[in-house]
Amino acid sequence: MRCQRCEGRRFTKAGRDRAGRQIYQCETCARRQTDHSASAFRGYRFPDDITALAVRWYLRFRLPYADIAELLAERGVHVDASTVYDWVQHFTPPYKDAARPHRQRVVPSGRSMRRLSGWRPVGSMPIGPSTSTAR
Numbered sequence: 712m713r714c715q716r717c718e719g720r721r722f723t724k725a726g727r728d729r730a731g732r733q734i735y736q737c738e739t740c741a742r743r744q745t746d747h748s749a750s751a752f753r754g755y756r757f758p759d760d761i762t763a764l765a766v767r768w769y770l771r772f773r774l775p776y777a778d779i780a781e782l783l784a785e786r787g788v789h790v791d792a793s794t795v796y797d798w799v800q801h802f803t804p805p806y807k808d809a810a811r812p813h814r815q816r817v818v819p820s821g822r823s824m825r826r827l828s829g830w831r832p833v834g835s836m837p838i839g840p841s842t843s844t845a846r
């Protein structure tokens with residue numbers, strides 16, 4: 712762990728926060744922090760994994776906030792739908808930024824798709840019964 716203010720590495724224990732996490736005090740600048748202080752989830756009351764799961768469910772399955780609150784309640788976590796809304800609003804941009812480098816094309820580019828499968832434009836194929844009247 713490094714101090715967020717001075718990058719120092721020497722700490723002394725300085726009690727516990729309301730969540731029961733150990734507080735450390737920097738020996739150089741006296742800043743107090745926990746292991747959680749550098750987390751993106753700092754300042755949120757619920758455990759990080761619960762918050763991350765709710766946001767993931769929203770982004771992956773497009774569930775309404777109330778349904779996510781209900782799913783969490785079934786697992787013993789009682790959260791209001793407006794809290795889920797707050798989490799989604801706050802954490803969606805960092806999730807998008809983190810996912811962007813891992814995005815892949817769902818469909819190959821038109822040129823490589825044609826080359827691989829012998830695909831031809833629809834307009835070049837006969838569609839439906841022949842309209843020719845010649846017999």
Ligand SMILES: [Zn+2]
Nearest residue numbers: 714717737740
């Ligand atoms: Zn420090």
